[in-house]
Amino acid sequence: MFDQEARLERLLARHSDAVVVEPMPGRRALIRRDQLLVAERDAPAAQELVRRWHDSSHDEHGVTSLRLRAPAKVDVCELVAGLGRDGRHRRLSLSPNHLVHGQPMWWSGPADLPRPAKPLPAPHAAAARREVTVAVLDTGLSPHPWYEDADWFAEQRAEVAEILDSDLDFELDAQAGHGTFIAGVLLRHAPTARLCAHRVIGGDGVGDELDIIRALARVVARGGADVVNLSIGCHTFDDRPSPLMARAVAALGRRTVVVACAGNTGGDRPFWPAALKQVIGVAALGRDGTDRAWFSNYGWWVDACAPGEDIASSYVYFDGPRPGMRGVDPDEFRGFATWSGTSFATPAVAGRIAGLAAAEGIEAAEAADRVLAPSSHRALPDLGVVVDTPCEAT
Known part of the structure; x- marks a missing residue:
């Protein structure tokens, strides 16, 4: 167990515009201070209602980001709750800009840190009846022998490259390599999949709701995807879904399957976007694959589960400052690692769906129905359907 409060302090120091809110005792959330997200169609009404505190606005992808004047010290959560339930204003789609985290996370710190691992055999690409695209919204991608010669990797933009040491302390950022690790898990289950990376969180594992909405809009603009993997998420201030996030997910259409992690806070509090009805929320099983991993969330809103403890996958190349002992260097990574979290159960489920869709030449939605069929x-x-992931045993 890591010191949660110390890690939270470091997060707040690194993100000066972040603030902890706790409208309900014991149910904290993180938001961007003085920011309000509003559906574009509701922006004029919202701007009129907050005009006394309004500082600036920015419109993008059907969402207006309203910034409020800091000296006004507006309680954004109270404002959203009031506008959301108050008579004629109840139809406004608005939300604080929640911070989202990559999972492995235990509230404010990793439930587990990556450990160097021995090389794994590259995924074997079997015959596929159709091409399947998986959008990965995460920390980005680093070059790796498993896919660096693939045409889809060559098409990735430079801005999605992983940033490994953003604070220049010669150590890997807390979740650097998260996206590269997830890519490997996906490819182990769907070797022929074309991955499309979107960097929405930094190497510290932190981004925000607006980042995800923008990335989902880019997925739609580029023709969509068969599967979207979201190994990220958050608790909301009122434990209800953000209407902006729900709209962005719905805009992907019914042919796109969205798979998201259930989170690592070890409780049943809904974790978003995994708890959305149109999203497959994935919990993690422990090492033996028979029961819930100690860190995994659970609840009525979880749809599936897969192994998420001590998972091996592709990783970055990096040698940190710690000296080796007895022939073992604890922070020298040579392209492979083991890691734990619902983050890594999620691409196993997404990969199984994408792999079946490719092999059988069927739509991703039909593949998801078959992978998650409770009858078979x-x-x-509180953990949903157990998804068979035989390659995790290697």
């Missing part, structure tokens, strides 16, 4: 798969209370 075991289910666990």
Whole structure:
């Protein structure tokens, strides 16, 4: 168990515009201070209602970001709650700009850190009946022998490259390599998939709701994707879904399957966007694959589960400052690692869906129905359908 409060302090120091809110005792959330997200169609009404505190506005992808004047010290959560339930204003789609985190996270710090691992055999690309695209919204991608010669990797833009040491302390950032690791898990289950990376969180594992909405809009603008992997998420200030996030997910269309991690806070509090009805929320099983991993969230809103502890996958190349002992260097990574978290159960499920869609030449939605069919798969209370992932045993 890591010191949660110390890690939270470091996060707040690194993100000076972040603030902890706790409208309900014991149910904290993180938001961007003095920011309000509003559906574009509701922006004029919202701007009129907040005109006394309004500082600036920015419109993008159907969402207006309203910035309020800091000296006014507006309680954004209270403002959203009031506008959301108050008579004629209840139809406004608005939300604070919640911070989102990559998962492995235990509230404000990783439930687990990556450890160097021995090389794994590259995924074997079997015959596929159709091409399947998986959008990965995460920390980006670093070159790796498993895919660096693939045409889809060559097409990736420079701005999606992983940033490994943003604070220049000669150590890997807390979640650097997160996206590269997830790419490997996906390819182990769907070797022929074309991955499309969108960098929405930094190497510290932190981004925000607006970043995800923008990336989802880019996915739509580029023709969509068969599967979207979201190994990121957050708790909201009122434990309800953000209407802006829900709209962005719905805009992907019914042919796109969205798979998201259930989070690592070890409780049943809804974690978003995994808890959205149109999203497959994925919990993590422990090492033996028979029951919930100690860190994994659970609840009525979880749809599936897969192994998420001590998972091996592709990783970055990096040698940190710690000296080796007895022939073992604890922070020298040579392209492979083991890691734990619902972050890594999620691409196993997404990969199984994408792999079946490619192999059988079917739509991703049909593949998801088959992978998660309760009539032919075991289910666990509050963890959903157990997704068979045989390659995790290697």
